[in-house]
Amino acid sequence: GAVVSQHPSRVICKSGTSVKIECRSLDFQATTMFWYRQFPKQSLMLMATSNEGSKATYEQGVEKDKFLINHASLTLSTLTVTSAHPEDSSFYICSALMVGGPNEQFFGPGTRLTVL
Amino acid sequence: SQKIEQNSEALNIQEGKTATLTCNYTNYSPAYLQWYRQDPGRGPVFLLLIRENEKEKRKERLKVTFDTTLKQSLFHITASQPADSATYLCALEGRRDDKIIFGKGTRLHILP
Numbered sequence: 001g002a003v004v005s006q007h008p009s010r011v012i013c014k015s016g017t018s019v020k021i022e023c024r025s026l027d028f029q030a031t032t033m034f035w036y037r038q039f040p041k042q043s044l045m046l047m048a049t050s051n052e053g054s055k056a057t058y059e060q061g062v063e064k065d066k067f068l069i070n071h072a073s074l075t076l077s078t079l080t081v082t083s084a085h086p087e088d089s090s091f092y093i094c095s096a097l098m099v100g101g102p103n104e105q106f107f108g109p110g111t112r113l114t115v116l
Numbered sequence: 117s118q119k120i121e122q123n124s125e126a127l128n129i130q131e132g133k134t135a136t137l138t139c140n141y142t143n144y145s146p147a148y149l150q151w152y153r154q155d156p157g158r159g160p161v162f163l164l165l166i167r168e169n170e171k172e173k174r175k176e177r178l179k180v181t182f183d184t185t186l187k188q189s190l191f192h193i194t195a196s197q198p199a200d201s202a203t204y205l206c207a208l209e210g211r212r213d214d215k216i217i218f219g220k221g222t223r224l225h226i227l228p
Contacts, residue, residue, distance in 0.1 A: 006159075032214060043120075043205070043218040044160070093159045097214055104150075105216060107159035 003027055004096050006108035013084055014116055020080045021111045023094030029074035030096035034105065035067075038091040050077045074099070084115040118144045120219035122206055128225045129196050137191040137222045139206030144217070146208035149182050149189050154203045154221065163204075164191075196226045 003026040013019050023033055031052050036044040048069050049057045056069035068080040077096075081088055091112055095105035123138035139149070147168055152160035166173045166182045166189070173180045179192040193200050203221040 004159075034215075036218075041125075041220070043220040046215060046217075049213075049215065091157075095159075104162050104165060105214070107152075107161065110157065110159045112157065 002098060002106045004094065004106045004108040006092075006094060006111050008111060009109060010112045010114075012114045012116065015085055016083055018080055018082045019084055019113060020078055021092055021094075021113075023077045023079070023096070023108050025075045025096045025098075025106070028096075028106075029099045030077075031074060031099050032097040033071060033077040034095045034097075035069060035077070035079050036093045036095070038093060038110075044093060047079075081113065084113070086115045089113055089115045118142070118208075118217055120144075120206060120208060120217060122204075122219040122222045124222055125220070126223040126225065128227055131196060131198060131226050131228050133196055135193040135196045135200070135224055135226070137204050137206075137224065139189040139191065139219055141187050141206075141208055144187075144208055144210070145184075147211040148209040149180075150207040150209065150216065151178075151180055151189075151191050152205040152207060152218075154205055156203075160205055160218075193224075198226045198228050200224065201226045 007022045033050040035047045038044045047062045050071040052071045058064045071077040093110040095107045119142045121140045129135040150165045151163045154160045177194045181190045203223045205221045206219040207216045
């Protein structure tokens with residue numbers, strides 16, 4: 001149980017295009033999902049907290065107009081990287097908090113974004 | 117600012133021995149401390165959570181200690197196996213929200 005999926009697992013895009021990444025909780029409901037970014041040999045850095053039905057809360061230094069987050073249902077959050085640039089190339093990971101569950105974030109497998 | 121340090125970037129341990137990883141933190145009073153395992157190109161997998169009022173927690177071959185005075189946690193893997201080779205992340209969770217702050221991790225190599 002408590003599986004989180006991400007789609008796509010890898011994406012390569014041209015500079016200036018937009019990329020959407022989906023995060024789904026497969027067998028549980030999640031009112032809160034988190035989006036992280038991880039550069040090679042670095043720690044996971046929280047980008048934003050996504051709450052179902054409300055606006056996401058972004059961490060300092062993260063541009064909300066560039067990283068659009070939509071949490072339309074209790075099982076789906078999406079992150080759209082708009083006008084992607086090579087410096088946006090990174091490993092994007094989502095996690096989900098189970099409604100009424102243990103105080104534990106369940107992580108997705110991650111999405112490797114490469115911007116050419 | 118809050119800071120988490122994991123003592124070494126990489127650690128080599130002989131199979132069968134106990135691996136001990138260290139996590140130190142400053143400028144923070146976490147309500148929970150967590151340890152995760154991360155394999156290359158994969159998301160983290162939760163291993164153990166220890167609360168601020170707990171000194172030690174065990175799960176099978178894993179043991180975590182938490183010293184809030186020293187602001188340190190030790191993570192032990194006993195009877196280590198090559199399959200335990202991975203990066204282990206220390207993470208802190210505060211009191212006010214569910215946000216987690218991660219350390220950079222320690223890459224553990226268990227040598228056969």
